[in-house]
Amino acid sequence: MNYLNELNPAQRAAVEQLDGPMMVIAGAGSGKTRVLTYRVAHLINNGVDPFSILSLTFTNKAAREMKSRIGTIVGESESRNIWMGTFHSIFARILRIEADHLNYPRNFTIYDTQDTKSLLSDIIKQMGLDPKVYKPGVVYSRISSAKNNLISPEAYLQNSDVLAEDHQTGKPKLGEIYLAYKQRCFKAGAMDFDDLLFNTNVLLRKFPDILHKYQHKFRYILVDEYQDTNFSQYLIVKQLAAAHQNICVVGDDAQSIYAFRGANIQNILNFKQDYPDFGQYKLEQNYRSTQTIVNAANSIIAKNKDQIQKEVWTDNDQGSQIVVHRSYSDNEEGKFVAENIFEISTRQKKHHKDFAILYRTNAQSRSFEEALRKLNLPYRIYGGLSFYQRKEIKDLLAYFRLSANHKDEEAFKRVINYPGRGIGKTTIEKLVIAAGDHNVSLWEVITNPGTYRTGVNNSTQAKLNDFATMISSFASELDKQPAYEMGHLIATSTGLLKNLYDDKSPEGVGRYENIQELLNGMKNFSDQNDPDNPDRIFSLSDFLIDVALLTDADADDDDDNKISLMTIHAAKGLEFPVVYVVGLEENLFPSQLSLNSREDLEEERRLFYVALTRAEEIATLSYATTRYRWGNLTHAEPSRFIEEIDPKFLSLPTTPTPKGYSMDFTAERNKFAARHANKPSQPSAPPPGMKRATPSAANPIEASDANLIQPGNQVMHERFGKGKVLTVEGDPANKKATVFFPKVGQKQLLLRFAKLQILD
DNA sequence: TGGAATGATGTTTTT
DNA sequence: CATCATTCCA
Numbered sequence: 001m002n003y004l005n006e007l008n009p010a011q012r013a014a015v016e017q018l019d020g021p022m023m024v025i026a027g028a029g030s031g032k033t034r035v036l037t038y039r040v041a042h043l044i045n046n047g048v049d050p051f052s053i054l055s056l057t058f059t060n061k062a063a064r065e066m067k068s069r070i071g072t073i074v075g076e077s078e079s080r081n082i083w084m085g086t087f088h089s090i091f092a093r094i095l096r097i098e099a100d101h102l103n104y105p106r107n108f109t110i111y112d113t114q115d116t117k118s119l120l121s122d123i124i125k126q127m128g129l130d131p132k133v134y135k136p137g138v139v140y141s142r143i144s145s146a147k148n149n150l151i152s153p154e155a156y157l158q159n160s161d162v163l164a165e166d167h168q169t170g171k172p173k174l175g176e177i178y179l180a181y182k183q184r185c186f187k188a189g190a191m192d193f194d195d196l197l198f199n200t201n202v203l204l205r206k207f208p209d210i211l212h213k214y215q216h217k218f219r220y221i222l223v224d225e226y227q228d229t230n231f232s233q234y235l236i237v238k239q240l241a242a243a244h245q246n247i248c249v250v251g252d253d254a255q256s257i258y259a260f261r262g263a264n265i266q267n268i269l270n271f272k273q274d275y276p277d278f279g280q281y282k283l284e285q286n287y288r289s290t291q292t293i294v295n296a297a298n299s300i301i302a303k304n305k306d307q308i309q310k311e312v313w314t315d316n317d318q319g320s321q322i323v324v325h326r327s328y329s330d331n332e333e334g335k336f337v338a339e340n341i342f343e344i345s346t347r348q349k350k351h352h353k354d355f356a357i358l359y360r361t362n363a364q365s366r367s368f369e370e371a372l373r374k375l376n377l378p379y380r381i382y383g384g385l386s387f388y389q390r391k392e393i394k395d396l397l398a399y400f401r402l403s404a405n406h407k408d409e410e411a412f413k414r415v416i417n418y419p420g421r422g423i424g425k426t427t428i429e430k431l432v433i434a435a436g437d438h439n440v441s442l443w444e445v446i447t448n449p450g451t452y453r454t455g456v457n458n459s460t461q462a463k464l465n466d467f468a469t470m471i472s473s474f475a476s477e478l479d480k481q482p483a484y485e486m487g488h489l490i491a492t493s494t495g496l497l498k499n500l501y502d503d504k505s506p507e508g509v510g511r512y513e514n515i516q517e518l519l520n521g522m523k524n525f526s527d528q529n530d531p532d533n534p535d536r537i538f539s540l541s542d543f544l545i546d547v548a549l550l551t552d553a554d555a556d557d558d559d560d561n562k563i564s565l566m567t568i569h570a571a572k573g574l575e576f577p578v579v580y581v582v583g584l585e586e587n588l589f590p591s592q593l594s595l596n597s598r599e600d601l602e603e604e605r606r607l608f609y610v611a612l613t614r615a616e617e618i619a620t621l622s623y624a625t626t627r628y629r630w631g632n633l634t635h636a637e638p639s640r641f642i643e644e645i646d647p648k649f650l651s652l653p654t655t656p657t658p659k660g661y662s663m664d665f666t667a668e669r670n671k672f673a674a675r676h677a678n679k680p681s682q683p684s685a686p687p688p689g690m691k692r693a694t695p696s697a698a699n700p701i702e703a704s705d706a707n708l709i710q711p712g713n714q715v716m717h718e719r720f721g722k723g724k725v726l727t728v729e730g731d732p733a734n735k736k737a738t739v740f741f742p743k744v745g746q747k748q749l750l751l752r753f754a755k756l757q758i759l760d
Numbered sequence: 761t762g763g764a765a766t767g768a769t770g771t772t773t774t775t
Numbered sequence: 776c777a778t779c780a781t782t783c784c785a
Contacts (some may be wrong), residue, residue: 058775088775113774137770193775260773361772383774417761424761549775569773591772607773630770631776 003038003073007031014248015039018046021241023226023268024250025313028297029288029575030354032250036224037066039248040082041073043220050081054218054240058225060086063574077334077531083218087233088193089549091200095191098203098210107404107541108550109190114389115410116140116192123180126436129173143178147194148230148262150201153179188409197232204239215243225573226251226271230262232467238274242694245275247659253308253691254301257569257607259599286312288575290319293619296649297612303644304602313353319617321651326644327624330583334367337580337622340377341563344578344618346651352378356564356576358611360589364582372563382566386551392500392511393518397547399490403474404544406443413442419499421463430454443468470494482526483543487519528682568611579615581608584623585636606639621650646731 004012011031013039014024036055044050057063063084071079083090092110099106111119117136120143124134127305146156156162157175166174187192192198204211212738221241223229229237241247249271256265271278294314301307327333341355357368365381372379387393395418398411405411417423434454435445445452446464456464466571474490481489489498500512518648525543564576583589590604612619623638642650 084773196775256775261775363771422761426761551775567773581761588772593772603773628776 003041007034007038008285010281010283010285011035011038014279015042016281017279017281018048019246020277020279021245021271022248022279022281023271024248024281024283025308026250026252026283027286027309027310028252028255028609029286029294029314030283031285031287032224032252032283033062033573035283036222036250037069038073040066040222041070044070044074044078049221050078051083052217052219053082053084053222054090054220055082055084055222055223056087056090056237057085058228060089060546062224080531086549087229087236088196089546091236092191092196092545092549095196095199095203095213099144100208101207102199103204104186104191104199105189105407107189107544109188109401109405109408109411109526110194110196111185111190111613112389112548112586112709113140113193114394115190118410118413119184120177120181123177123184127173127177127180129177130305134171134173134177139174141178142171142174143181143642144194145262146178147198148232150198150232150235152198153182160365184409187407187439189405189407190410194232197230197236200236201239202233204236211239212243214240219244220246222249223247223249224251225255226267227253227256228258228263229267230264231267234261234264234267234270241254247275253306254304254310254606255572255610256611257572257610259455259603266309276733281311281600283310283422284310286314287316288616289314289613290316290617292319292649293612294617296322296619296645297609299639299646299649300605300612300644301609304605306600306602318381321652322612322645322649323620324653325620325622326653327622328626328639330364330367330624330627331370333582333622333624334371336367336427337368337582338371338377340580340620341372341377341578342375350577351561352563353388353561355580356566356571356574356578356614357580357582358568358571358614359581359583360568360591360607361583362567364588368565368582377563378561379563379565380560383551383563383570387514387517388547388550390514392496392514396491396496396515396518397544399471399474399494399496400487400540400544403471403478403490404541406471406475407441408644409442415494416442416467417593419495421467423460423463423467427456427460427464430456478541479539480537481539482537483540484519484523486528486540487522490517491515495566549750568607572610575614575616576618578618578620579611580620580622581611582622583627584621584639584642585627588627588636589639590641605641606646 004015007015008031011034014022014035022030024035026035040055043053055063055066057066063086066077067079067082067084070082085093095102096106096108097102099108117140120136120139121131124131124136124139126296136572146153151159151162153175162174163175166172185195193535204214218240221237223237228251237249249268251268253265253268256263259265289297291314293310293315298312325333325336327336337357341352344350345352345355359365359368362383369379369381388397395415398408398414401408401411402415413428416428431442431445431454434452435442438445438452440452445454446461447458447468449461449464455460470493474486477486477489497512497515500508500515503509503511522540522543526538528538530538564571564574568581586597589602589608594600594604603636621642623636623642625636626633627636628634
């Protein structure tokens with residue numbers, strides 16, 4: 001049990017302060033997770049009851065991993081009982097327990113962004129407002145930021161500053177929408193993501209005995225990624241910690257990248273005021289990256305004004321320079337990265353999982369997917385359209401939700417006529433009007449047609465009755481059956497599964513498979529064991545509790561060995577031996593929308609800092625000079641962030657950046673060539689008087705050249721020098737050659753991108 | 761009522 | 776370029 005010996009003095013000090021408030025400022029790669037893990041283990045080894053430890057993490061996956069690591073030190077039977085998870089999942093759990101205090105049903109639904117937006121556009125329509133002025137997305141973010149600052153609709157409508165602002169932006173009705181939205185959510189027994197935090201605050205403030213209960217339950221509180229907490233989260237933590245003051249927050253101001261969703265650096269500063277006698281620890285030694293990477297990252301972040309002084313350093317090797325690569329188009333960029341990955345993985349014997357491609361926006365993933373697929377390289381995309389947001393998954397989940405909570409309006413509207421059962425727009429409109437008039441739920445209306453006089457005809461009402469009977473029958477079994485059995489029953493008896501099965505289009509097959517995958521997941525879920533209660537059934541209700549808060553990052557990896565593609569936001573907290581930060585162009589990264597204020601730009605810079613510090617050994621920065629953006633070819637300038645790195649850490653592209661028309665033209669030409677790339681075609685000739693720029697980068701090898709290479713040829717390789725081709729094998733698209741190089745020996749090369757020149 | 765066809769409209773980043 | 780939403784027709 002000498003885990004303490006595995007820590008450096010600063011880390012150890014942070015682990016050994018058991019009681020009282022403390023803040024750990026942890027530079028990138030400084031062993032933050034290790035400190036948190038060992039600290040919790042240390043608490044337990046010093047007699048602290050796991051049940052009284054609350055540990056708030058940024059993702060559920062981080063929580064799971066940390067828990068299992070703690071389990072290896074103190075034993076699984078102990079670690080199991082720690083309250084560890086994201087703010088959202090922990091407080092959703094508490095809200096379920098205390099729901100009746102807030103007059104919410106215990107099995108309240110959690111609305112995701114889609115549900116929320118659809119409800120908002122419904123409200124906007126009903127209020128007779130112009131949806132072009134009141135765009136659901138904009139309205140949502142306004143409401144969201146109000147909630148994160150704990151401004152209720154009532155307070156919103158009385159706040160003259162806020163109202164004046166809305167007036168100025170031409171949206172004076174925002175407050176009323178907010179109020180209506182809150183009422184509709186309440187009526188539907190639903191909370192959105194922000195409500196989980198907002199309502200926890202309400203709960204703790206309105207009911208002192210409940211606050212007292214949790215204050216004494218959670219005698220030790222730890223918060224990870226503290227720099228990314230918002231006011232609402234700050235206040236929850238502050239209230240819970242007030243009694244015992246055993247609060248440990250860990251964060252890095254340089255990695256704060258969630259200001260857009262209300263995260264507030266101020267929370268770190270508040271900490272000093274709230275707990276004047278706090279212990280402060282700075283972890284400054286980086287164990288993750290090479291000196292080059294650490295120092296390059298330092299040279300960027302130094303450009304930010306807002307930061308806490310610290311000096312991240314490392315003992316690691318110097319490592320190689322950071323390669324900056326220029327491509328002529330987004331597709332070329334994809335190709336370059338894919339080929340580079342192939343080369344490094346074969347040459348340096350790296351696993352695919354050692355590689356990550358990080359981008360600013362999800363939309364950028366496409367060119368990389370295509371390029372990786374062409375080379376048969378396995379990859380996994382995190383984020384984007386997550387599994388749980390796919391239509392077919394949401395449809396099935398909507399049945400689950402409606403069975404658990406009949407008032408769930410969004411779920412109701414989603415499935416009332418899917419699969420089609422002859423209940424159309426007109427009927428639904430009538431139902432909605434009746435529900436609105438009597439201030440009851442849609443479910444209430446269809447189950448009591450006599451009371452609410454909907455005006456639907458008898459045959460339609462019969463269909464509604466059938467629907468209601470079906471849902472009720474699910475509801476009565478909900479807690480009695482294991483989740484999988486129930487899920488399967490619902491998928492079949494609603495006709496949803498058959499409906500997808502009958503669709504033989506490729507998309508339809510994919511959807512069917514997705515449903516199967518969801519059901520498989522549920523099988524795993526219901527097969528688990530509760531050691532404390534072997535008879536426990538893991539029901540569909542249990543499954544629903546956390547499904548709304550699951551994200552792609554939480555999905556089981558099945559230890560698969562794949563290249564990771566994700567946004568930089570999603571990469572937070574992760575590390576990879578080889579990292580490509582791509583799309584480093586002005587107006588993309590930094591984003592166009594961030595150029596208006598210093599604060600926003602600094603957040604982008606921190607984001608870049610996060611991206612670069614994910615890399616352990618090799619970091620590559622990449623940009624394209626042209627890129628397709630919403631269908632048009634646009635010209636792009638390299639990102640200012642590249643210039644901001646001290647050039648001594650960089651290996652820059654050698655040829656000068658060509659500008660103007662000729663460039664766009666080249667890209668167009670490459671695009672054309674790419675379209676015909678599969679059939680061996682003549683390399684498109686450069687226009688007269690224009691030399692093809694850096695053929696190696698733009699076009700590693702012409703397809704026709706690859707086909708010409710034969711055993712016996714003398715060839716030239718960029719790095720290996722002269723060599724002789726011994727054998728050529730494989731199908732035309734994937735020809736492999738064995739080449740003997742006098743300098744380095746025998747090599748296997750994939751002709752498609754080994755940069756071979758035929759000499760004879 | 762349902763489906764297909766057409767047109768507008770939008771790209772940060774996430775629980 | 777995609778997706779969505781609305782509209783139009785059977």
